Amino acid sequence: MRLCVIAGDGIGREVTEVAVEVLTALLPGLQIMEHEAGWDTFCRTGTALPEATLASARACKAVLFGAVSSPARKVEGYRSPIVALRRALDCYANLRPTRSLPLAAGRPDLDLLIVRENTEDLYIGEEQSDGETATAIKRITRHASMQVAKVAFELAARRARQRLCIIHKANILPLTDGLFRDAARAAGANYPQVAVDELLVDTAALRLVQAPQAFDVLLAPNLYGDILSDLAAGLNGGLGLAPSLSVGQGVAIAEPVHGSAPDIAGQGIANPVAALLSAAMLLRHHWQLPVKADALESAIRQLLSAGIATADLGGTASTRAFGRAVLAQLAR
Amino acid sequence: MRLCVIAGDGIGREVTEVAVEVLTALLPGLQIMEHEAGWDTFCRTGTALPEATLASARACKAVLFGAVSSPARKVEGYRSPIVALRRALDCYANLRPTRSLPLAAGRPDLDLLIVRENTEDLYIGEEQSDGETATAIKRITRHASMQVAKVAFELAARRARQRLCIIHKANILPLTDGLFRDAARAAGANYPQVAVDELLVDTAALRLVQAPQAFDVLLAPNLYGDILSDLAAGLNGGLGLAPSLSVGQGVAIAEPVHGSAPDIAGQGIANPVAALLSAAMLLRHHWQLPVKADALESAIRQLLSAGIATADLGGTASTRAFGRAVLAQLAR
Ligand SMILES: CC(C)[C@H](C(=O)O)[C@@H](O)C(=O)O
Ligand SMILES: CC(C)[C@H](C(=O)O)[C@@H](O)C(=O)O
Numbered sequence: 001m002r003l004c005v006i007a008g009d010g011i012g013r014e015v016t017e018v019a020v021e022v023l024t025a026l027l028p029g030l031q032i033m034e035h036e037a038g039w040d041t042f043c044r045t046g047t048a049l050p051e052a053t054l055a056s057a058r059a060c061k062a063v064l065f066g067a068v069s070s071p072a073r074k075v076e077g078y079r080s081p082i083v084a085l086r087r088a089l090d091c092y093a094n095l096r097p098t099r100s101l102p103l104a105a106g107r108p109d110l111d112l113l114i115v116r117e118n119t120e121d122l123y124i125g126e127e128q129s130d131g132e133t134a135t136a137i138k139r140i141t142r143h144a145s146m147q148v149a150k151v152a153f154e155l156a157a158r159r160a161r162q163r164l165c166i167i168h169k170a171n172i173l174p175l176t177d178g179l180f181r182d183a184a185r186a187a188g189a190n191y192p193q194v195a196v197d198e199l200l201v202d203t204a205a206l207r208l209v210q211a212p213q214a215f216d217v218l219l220a221p222n223l224y225g226d227i228l229s230d231l232a233a234g235l236n237g238g239l240g241l242a243p244s245l246s247v248g249q250g251v252a253i254a255e256p257v258h259g260s261a262p263d264i265a266g267q268g269i270a271n272p273v274a275a276l277l278s279a280a281m282l283l284r285h286h287w288q289l290p291v292k293a294d295a296l297e298s299a300i301r302q303l304l305s306a307g308i309a310t311a312d313l314g315g316t317a318s319t320r321a322f323g324r325a326v327l328a329q330l331a332r
Numbered sequence: 333m334r335l336c337v338i339a340g341d342g343i344g345r346e347v348t349e350v351a352v353e354v355l356t357a358l359l360p361g362l363q364i365m366e367h368e369a370g371w372d373t374f375c376r377t378g379t380a381l382p383e384a385t386l387a388s389a390r391a392c393k394a395v396l397f398g399a400v401s402s403p404a405r406k407v408e409g410y411r412s413p414i415v416a417l418r419r420a421l422d423c424y425a426n427l428r429p430t431r432s433l434p435l436a437a438g439r440p441d442l443d444l445l446i447v448r449e450n451t452e453d454l455y456i457g458e459e460q461s462d463g464e465t466a467t468a469i470k471r472i473t474r475h476a477s478m479q480v481a482k483v484a485f486e487l488a489a490r491r492a493r494q495r496l497c498i499i500h501k502a503n504i505l506p507l508t509d510g511l512f513r514d515a516a517r518a519a520g521a522n523y524p525q526v527a528v529d530e531l532l533v534d535t536a537a538l539r540l541v542q543a544p545q546a547f548d549v550l551l552a553p554n555l556y557g558d559i560l561s562d563l564a565a566g567l568n569g570g571l572g573l574a575p576s577l578s579v580g581q582g583v584a585i586a587e588p589v590h591g592s593a594p595d596i597a598g599q600g601i602a603n604p605v606a607a608l609l610s611a612a613m614l615l616r617h618h619w620q621l622p623v624k625a626d627a628l629e630s631a632i633r634q635l636l637s638a639g640i641a642t643a644d645l646g647g648t649a650s651t652r653a654f655g656r657a658v659l660a661q662l663a664r
Contacts, residue, residue, distance in 0.1 A: 074506035083504065122470065127507040132475070134508040138454065138468040169555070172415065174406035175459040176466040202562035209541065209566030223501070227559060230534035234541030 001287070002031040004060040006053060008038040008081075010260030011270035011319075012066020018272040018323030019064055019254075019279045025327055026283070026292050033060055037081040038068035038260075049081035054088055062286055063089070063253040064279065067260040079125060082255065086118045091246035091253050092144060093151040094118040094225065095281065098212075098232040098242065101273075102305040103313060106237035112215040113159075114232060115152035116225025117180075118246055120144050123222045140176040140221065145183035151247065152184075152219040153191040163216035164188065166198040167224050180221050205231060233257055240271030240312045245281035252286035254278035268318045271310040276300055276326065299329035333619070334363040336392040338385060340370040340413075342592030343602035343651075344398020350604040350655030351396060351586075351611045357659055358615070358624050365392055369413040370400035370592075381413035386420055394618055395421075395585040396611065399592040411457060414587065418450045423578035423585050424476060425483040426450040427613065428561040430544075430568050433605075434637040435645060438569035444547040445491070446564060447484035448557025449512075450578055452476050455554045472508040472553065477515035483579065484516075484551040485523040495548035496520065498530040499556050512553050537563060565589055572603030572644045575610035577617055584618035586610035600650045603642040608632055608658065631661035 005020055007013040024030055035053035042048040048068070057063045068081055086094070094116040100108050126137040149166075156164040166184045168177035181198060188196045199207065201224040208215065208228060212235050220228060233242035239258035246253040256274030264270060276296065284293035303325050309315030310322055317325065337352055339345040356362055367385035374380040380400070389395045400413055418426070426448040432440050458469040488496040498516045500509035513530060520528045531539065533556040540547065540560065544567050552560060565574035571590035578585040588606030596602060608628065616625035635657050641647030642654055649657065 070503040072502075074502075074510055080503060122501075123504055125504075127505060129507040129511060131511075133471065133473045134511045135472075136470040136505050136508045138470055139465065140467075141465045143464070169454075169558075170404075170406075171402040171412060172455055172457075173459060173468050175461040176468045178406055179461060179463075179466045202558050205537070205559050205563040206566040206571060209563055210570060224559075226501075226534050227537050227556075231537040231541055231563065234538040238542060239538060 001027060001029060002033060002060040002062065004056045004063045005032055005034050006037045006057070006063060006065045007034070008066040008068040008260060009040055010067060010069055010262050010265035012038070012068065012260050014265070014268060014270045014319045015256060015272040015275035016064055016066040018319055019275040021323055022276060022296065022326055022330070023279050025330060026296065037085070039070065042078055046077065048078055049084050054085070057085065057089060058251065061251045062282055063251070064275070064282070065253050065255040066275070067256065067258060069260040069262060083123055085253060086246050089248065089251040089253065090119070091248040091251060092117065092119050093148045093248060094244055094246045095155070095285070096225070096229040096232070096242065096244045096257065098236050100236060101241060102301055103237050105313065107212060107235045109213045110236055112212060112218065112232065113155060114218045114220060114225055114229045115148060115155065116220050116229065117144060117148040117222045119222070121222035138176055140180050142179060142183045145180045146187045149184040149187035149219055152217055153188050153194055156194045156217040157191050159216060161216040162193055163195045163197065165204070165215060165218050166196065167201050167204050167218055167220035167228065168198065169201050171200060177221065184219055201228070204228060208232060208235070229257060238312060239274065240310065241273050241277070243274050243277035243281055245278060245285055247285060252282060254282040268320060269311050270319050271312050272319050272322055273300055295330060296326070299326050302329055333359060333361060334365060334392040334394065336385070336388045336395045337364055337366050338369045338389070338395060338397045339366070340398040340400040340592060341372055342399060342401055342594050342597035344370070344400065344592050346597070346600060346602045346651045347588060347604040347607035348396055348398040350651055351607040353655055354608060354628065354658050354662070355611050357662060358628065369417070371402065374410055378409065380410055381416050386417070389417065389421060390583065393583045394614055395583070396607070396614070397585050397587040398607070399588065399590060401592040401594060415455055417585060418578050421583040421585065422451070422580045423583060424449065424451050424580040425480045426557065426576055426578045427487070427617070428557070428564070428574065428576045428589065430564040430574065432568060433573060434633055435569045437645065439544060439567045441545045442568055444544065444550065444564065445487060446550045446552060446557055446561045447480060447487065448552050448561060449476060449480040449554045451554070453554035470508055472512050474511060474515045477512045478519050481516040481519035481551060484549055485520050485526055488526045488549040489523050491548060493548040494525055495527045495529065497536070497547060497550050498528065499533050499536050499550055499552035499560065500530065501533050503532060509553065516551055533560070536560060540564060540567070561589060570644060571606065572642065573605050573609070575606050575613055577610060577613035579617060584614060586614040600652060601643050602651050603644050604651050604654055605632055627662060628658070631658050634661055
């Protein structure tokens, strides 16, 4: 078994270090291939996602991605490596679960899963500007909408509540978001056991704030999925806890939802839970090792219950100390 | 003084009835011109926004808009009349305040204002589809960005905290959202007293959930403003309380953020507070009658404090009963 590790920039390096240590403990034979990507890489080499990194990701079929920084202004030749990686590996579905953890800060009884389309929408990078007027293309295809919808329905069918809510803004975008909605409904026809619903993205934001417990699976185009998953992370104690897994044609990318957090980078205080929970998703969904995934998730829950946590959660543990505590918990 | 009233569909009719009664009490000489728009109008006449309605809105310079229903699927010839009205009247800035009300349901100490660009972005209606691939154009101009930014900075300069946060997704959309951000920053140069900040829209959603009290004015492109203002309404007890005012070149549209709510329409139980607070915005910002605006807002607050409220807030008042209570409170 091989894992391509792309630590990236800032706290990406700190949290992947811990996640790699824990994965190696759980999977003794795991081969780790470390590769670079991100803003530092771009500044040094002129490309944010080197060929060697992409080739290794393809070969390993499993990627652990930390986080990358982006420039504040448009820089010629720079494109977000994580967006490029998701597309290049055809990881067309981004799974972003929110489950309540034993923490005072978050809302209780959350158990929702956002399935975010990962390859198109406004993320295709087709923009133009003459300095006065700028346009960007939002592209939605039936193909991409159906394939992400299948993943979402497949997962919804295996959950207790078997509910799926399609997110769109088809009152304003009847052709693009309407296509997404209709393709999703068509994909759902094969899953009669799943109750399908739909909501405008603005209404979904409101309902998530008011009654997030009512949601089971949410299926969203790329950009709405981006916004709503941060919103959901906010309901659950913040980005330090929010994992994700991008899946598609046999390759998976585990990736914490948080960014490179330049403000706290290098201090050893970043919360590794999001990276660890992303690693657990890799164990569960990609390597089909649910027992190990359960063990890792339950170790994290036990530590948090015991008040062992990083500073963002009001605790005193360093990134590495939390990692060591997870290893100790797993070794019990 | 004249007011063009466009009640629209569903509960739009019920809540505007109350708001008109209250405005008439506050402004004895007010002339009310009732006009139609919306889905019912489209079904009957083939146009959702008749010329006579638009002409009256232009002539009155002040509009009270209720709510309209939209079809679930694309209907040839139908376009959202409220979006068309905002553009036709060049009401380029949509002011969406969230202030805590004396209610157990909402978060305390909220006092933020979302200023939403109101004429472009993905709302321009330029979509194409061949059934398999659909595209929509997101358009951002320096002109529209600057003019909405000026409104936002002007309002921020008059607020206690004098802070303004620009919302964008320029890491993915450096040309369009980057233009919005840069134009906003340029407009801000004339307001050195206002502290300017920026946030990615996903991060803004997270922070609004975690610490909404930290926000003062948020300036957002059309779609992000739509999503974030519903989120903010969710923090504050729901859409039944969220007002808005669209302003621009001398014409103003007061409009509750909620929709036509077909599920409760016709029952007389809709919450008229959002429409009443929108009317108060018209009094304050458009007619420059802050004393009357204060009186109306404080009447609403007093009723809510006393537990007089509609069913969505756990009360027993009907729409009309709440309206009568406001009139009684104002007459004291
Ligand atoms: C860093 C950025 C490109 C990324 C995105 O927008 O997808 C991030 O916000 C995320 O949610 O993974
Ligand atoms: C009804 C719809 C067109 C409208 C919008 O998207 O602007 C509504 O959601 C709003 O927020 O006013």
